[in-house]
Amino acid sequence: MKLLIIGGTGKTGRKLIEQGLSQGHEITAVVRKPGKLKIDDPNLRIVKGDVLKLESIESYFNGQDAVLSALGHKRFFIKTTILSRGTENIINAMRNNRVNRFICITSLGINDSRFKLGLYYTLFTIPVILFFYFLDKSKQEQLIMESNLDWTIVRPGQLTNRKKRTTYNHGLKVGHYILTKMISRASVAHFMLKNLQTSAYLRKAVGITN
Numbered sequence: 722m723k724l725l726i727i728g729g730t731g732k733t734g735r736k737l738i739e740q741g742l743s744q745g746h747e748i749t750a751v752v753r754k755p756g757k758l759k760i761d762d763p764n765l766r767i768v769k770g771d772v773l774k775l776e777s778i779e780s781y782f783n784g785q786d787a788v789l790s791a792l793g794h795k796r797f798f799i800k801t802t803i804l805s806r807g808t809e810n811i812i813n814a815m816r817n818n819r820v821n822r823f824i825c826i827t828s829l830g831i832n833d834s835r836f837k838l839g840l841y842y843t844l845f846t847i848p849v850i851l852f853f854y855f856l857d858k859s860k861q862e863q864l865i866m867e868s869n870l871d872w873t874i875v876r877p878g879q880l881t882n883r884k885k886r887t888t889y890n891h892g893l894k895v896g897h898y899i900l901t902k903m904i905s906r907a908s909v910a911h912f913m914l915k916n917l918q919t920s921a922y923l924r925k926a927v928g929i930t931n
């Protein structure tokens with residue numbers, strides 16, 4: 722398939738690119754700093770774009786079969802709209818180019834998975850550190866759900882850099898109210914790519930943990 726990947730210079734996005742290439746996909750990675758992505762492969766096209774500027778990304782969506790997003794940032798503690806504005810631009814670019822399949826990472830703890838990232842996140846990390854970030858993520862999910870795209874929202878537990886597993890828990894009820902469940906970025910990438918082949922979670926927000 723022809724895949725457009727957002728966030729390819731990030732820790733999960735890089736796994737998406739590596740695994741996607743090894744599965745034979747043709748990948749366009751839209752990144753802010755092309756020099757940061759040191760992967761050389763004939764099936765990888767690295768292009769410069771900022772999701773906050775629709776005109777800088779829109780043309781790359783032409784002819785793609787699906788879009789995978791691992792967009793994220795580290796601007797905690799302050800009010801932010803990066804994820805929602807960026808995702809709104811992705812949705813508009815998809816619409817304008819008639820690309821329908823969208824798989825996007827958000828997080829457990831958002832919207833109807835509230836409290837499912839465990840007690841520590843519920844009582845401390847989310848209200849104290851990630852308050853604005855999660856508010857923006859929640860708006861991001863809302864925009865995706867309101868789009869008429871073929872979307873799947875992937876909500877991971879706490880991310881780790883451990884190696885890829887091909888078996889893990891996924892489903893609409895995944896997560897835990899007391900414990901913080903984890904999942905490796907490599908496994909999340911595996912799950913996102915697997916969802917290209919199935920409609921099991923079409924227009925659904927699915928949790929994933931070990």
Ligand SMILES: NC(=O)c1ccc[n+]([C@@H]2O[C@H](COP(=O)([O-])OP(=O)(O)OC[C@H]3O[C@@H](n4cnc5c(N)ncnc54)[C@H](OP(=O)(O)O)[C@@H]3O)[C@@H](O)[C@H]2O)c1
Pocket residue numbers: 727728729730731732733734751752753754757770771772773791792793794795803807826827828829876877878879880881906
């Ligand atoms: N950490 C956790 O435990 C956890 C748990 C659940 C969910 N998540 C979510 O999982 C997602 C992936 O996490 P991660 O750790 O892999 O993220 P990450 O390493 O921080 O990567 C984020 C990616 O987004 C890109 N990006 C940011 N702003 C952009 C813009 N304006 N235009 C284009 N690209 C932009 C970054 O590009 P640059 O390289 O240019 O900055 C980077 O490639 C995030 O949404 C995160 O919130 C994290």
